Amino acid sequence: MFKQGIFPVNKLLWLKMKPVSKTVDPNDSDYLSLISELNQELGLLTGDTGESSFSTESFNPSTDSIVVVYSDKKPMGTGCIRYINKGTCEIKRMYSKKKGVGKFLISELERVAIQLGYSEAVLSTRRINENAVNFYSSQRYLEIDGYGNYVGVERSICMGKKLTP
Numbered sequence: 217m218f219k220q221g222i223f224p225v226n227k228l229l230w231l232k233m234k235p236v237s238k239t240v241d242p243n244d245s246d247y248l249s250l251i252s253e254l255n256q257e258l259g260l261l262t263g264d265t266g267e268s269s270f271s272t273e274s275f276n277p278s279t280d281s282i283v284v285v286y287s288d289k290k291p292m293g294t295g296c297i298r299y300i301n302k303g304t305c306e307i308k309r310m311y312s313k314k315k316g317v318g319k320f321l322i323s324e325l326e327r328v329a330i331q332l333g334y335s336e337a338v339l340s341t342r343r344i345n346e347n348a349v350n351f352y353s354s355q356r357y358l359e360i361d362g363y364g365n366y367v368g369v370e371r372s373i374c375m376g377k378k379l380t381p
Contacts (some may be wrong), residue, residue, distance in 0.1 A: 338376040356378060
């Protein structure tokens with residue numbers, strides 16, 4: 217346990233690196249590289265890469281977005297926003313390479329979602345992925361009923377959050 221005001225070295229380095237984000241299209245090489253890493257990690261953890269849950273062919277730039285986070289000009293994380301309905305988006309394919317990146321990334325995804333007119337974000341992850349479930353909970357996402365393809369899927373946990381500007 218760290219004393220208040222004292223951070224582990226890697227967190228201090230992350231804070232000094234001043235992360236930046238940018239929105240990209242589905243063919244962006246940094247995005248594709250990060251998604252490849254995500255697919256490998258999910259495959260090892262869950263036995264499923266999750267690739268089938270997000271199709272770049274269905275990407276609509278007027279309602280969807282992809283964010284890549286950089287630190288020291290290196291891609292460190294990514295996530296997607298996908299249209300669910302008029303006020304709700306889904307966060308998909310979120311991945312961060314280092315601790316601390318995820319918090320910045322999700323705040324950027326939420327900021328972009330609000331800019332696109334969304335007032336609520338939902339997501340689904342595998343229950344076995346405890347790090348992800350704990351992370352989303354720490355960001356005030358609450359468990360919700362299954363939606364879409366996740367209705368009745370016991371291995372998945374669906375979570376949601378009201379977005380505020």
